[in-house]
Amino acid sequence: xxxxxxxxxxxxxxxxxxxxxxxxxxxxxxxxxxxxxxxLSSDTTAPxxxxxxxxxxxxxxIAHGRGVAESNWDGGTAAERLARLDSIAALLQQNAANVxxxxxxxxxxxxxxxxxxxxxxxxxxGYSYVxxxxxxxxxxxxxxxxxxNAVLSKYPIANVHVVQLPGYSALQTLFGGKKRAVVCxxxxxxxxxxxxxxxxSEKTEAVxxxxxxxxxxxxxGSDLPTILAGDLNSTPPGFPESEIDGHGNxxxxxxxxxxxxxxxxxxxxxxxxxxxFHSVHPEMVIDWILIPSAMYLNHSS
Numbered sequence: 001x002x003x004x005x006x007x008x009x010x011x012x013x014x015x016x017x018x019x020x021x022x023x024x025x026x027x028x029x030x031x032x033x034x035x036x037x038x039x040l041s042s043d044t045t046a047p048x049x050x051x052x053x054x055x056x057x058x059x060x061x062i063a064h065g066r067g068v069a070e071s072n073w074d075g076g077t078a079a080e081r082l083a084r085l086d087s088i089a090a091l092l093q094q095n096a097a098n099v100x101x102x103x104x105x106x107x108x109x110x111x112x113x114x115x116x117x118x119x120x121x122x123x124x125x126g127y128s129y130v131x132x133x134x135x136x137x138x139x140x141x142x143x144x145x146x147x148x149n150a151v152l153s154k155y156p157i158a159n160v161h162v163v164q165l166p167g168y169s170a171l172q173t174l175f176g177g178k179k180r181a182v183v184c185x186x187x188x189x190x191x192x193x194x195x196x197x198x199x200x201s202e203k204t205e206a207v208x209x210x211x212x213x214x215x216x217x218x219x220x221g222s223d224l225p226t227i228l229a230g231d232l233n234s235t236p237p238g239f240p241e242s243e244i245d246g247h248g249n250x251x252x253x254x255x256x257x258x259x260x261x262x263x264x265x266x267x268x269x270x271x272x273x274x275x276x277f278h279s280v281h282p283e284m285v286i287d288w289i290l291i292p293s294a295m296y297l298n299h300s301s
Contacts, residue, residue, distance in 0.1 A: 035137075035162045036182060039119050039130040055193065058097035059229040059289055061277075062088055064106050064147065065117055068279055078113040085117055089124035092152075099186055100127065100152040101197035101229040107132055108146040118150035127152035131160045131184045135199065136177030149182045149197040149230065160184040163196070163218055165211040168203040181215060185224060194224040200233045200251065205243040208234045208251035219260045225292035226260065232288050238268060240275075241284040252288065261290040 065084045066075030075081055092100055102121070106112040122130045135148035151157065163181040167173035181198035196215060201207040212234075219226045234251035235242045244250050256263050275282035 035180070036131065036133050036160045038157060038160055039122070039132065041119075041123055041128045041130070055099070055188065055227075056095070056097045057099045057101070057195070057227055057229060057289055058092060058095055059101040059103070059197075059231070059287055060088065060092070061103040061199075061231040061287060062117065062121075063104050064109065064112055066112075072109075072111045075112060078115075081112055081115070082120075085115075085120055086124060089121045092121070092125040092127075098154045098188075099193075099195060099227075100125075101195070102150040102152065103197070103199040103231045104147060105132075105150045106147045107134065108144050110143040110145070114144065118152065122152045125152070127154055129153040129155070129157040131157050131182055131197075133160075133162050133180060133182030133197070134177075135180050138177075148180065149199055151182060151184055151186075151195055151197045153186050153195075155189075156187045157184045158187065163198075163214065165198075165200070165214060166207055168201055168207055179211070181211075181218075181230075183218060192224055194219075194222050194226040196226060196228045196230075198228060198230040198232065200231070202233045204245070205234065205250060206245035208232065209245050209249045209254055212251040212254040216255070216258050216260060219258075227292065228255070228261065228290040229288065231286055233286050235284045235286055236266075238266065239270065239285055255290055259293060262293050 062085075064072050064075065065081045065088075066072050067080075067084055069075050075084075102118055105121075106115065106117045108114050108116065118130050118132055121127075129152070131151040131153075133149045134146055137146045137148075138144075161183050163183060165179050165181060167178035172178065179199050179201050181196055183194065183196050186193050186195055196218065198211075198215060200211045212232075215228060219228070232251060236250055236252040236256065237244070242250065255261050270285070272282055274285060276285050276287040277283065
């Protein structure tokens with residue numbers, strides 16, 4: 001019976017650590033310093049300024065540019081992904097939004113051919129300012145996974161910071177990252193608006209309710225009127241597929257009952273045009289734009 005020399009096993013283990021584990025750990029530790037960044041386009045031509053600028057905001061969960069594929073690795077060639085990003089940019093131009101929140105946007109991912117999708121869309125659609133915030137950021141060997149939320153704006157962005165939302169579990173947060181939110185101030189010609197771009201957990205309504213309360217605390221601590229937009233993964237009672245936590249709470253209802261965002265009275269039953277997920281056969285409303293209540297807007301502007 002022949003046993004491998006102990007020295008060989010030691011070298012193999014050290015090689016495994018050096019090649020696979022150390023780059024991963026280095027990327028995970030360093031990711032905490034890269035949670036947010038601001039990108040300024042080479043074309044910083046400001047839109048025509050008027051005495052009172054109308055705020056048009058959009059949110060778009062772009063799903064890494066993979067289209068309707070189930071897996072992020074099945075999104076097709078670089079050219080096919082690029083064509084989808086071009087379509088997204090064209091749609092944003094058509095809607096003439098001056099602020100856009102993107103969810104599940106890749107900044108450097110192997111499955112999407114290492115393209116910064118937020119910057120590409122911003123350049124194609126005419127957005128001079130980009131704030132990026134990472135939900136996941138790590139590297140293993142030659143593969144990278146860096147993606148999260150982004151805010152595109154035609155007006156200057158400042159005071160960018162991240163909100164650490166509750167994770168579903170410590171293990172998932174350690175190895176797979178977690179949902180976070182990006183907060184930034186957008187300086188319109190006649191006022192400054194705080195924008196929160198968020199993507200809440202898909203796991204449980206309890207995590208989403210905790211996240212909603214945390215975001216309300218952020219809003220409560222601001223002197224600026226706040227707009228919250230993104231894939232909140234929650235749909236209120238009375239809507240299709242609505243959920244509540246163990247105490248009967250719902251994330252959208254939590255926002256709706258606050259003093260900070262305008263309430264809504266949905267017209268039920270909803271039509272397919274009202275639903276936002278999923279793309280092929282929409283079944284529910286999980287993507288939202290919450291605007292400041294009239295009282296808060298008048299008080300803060």
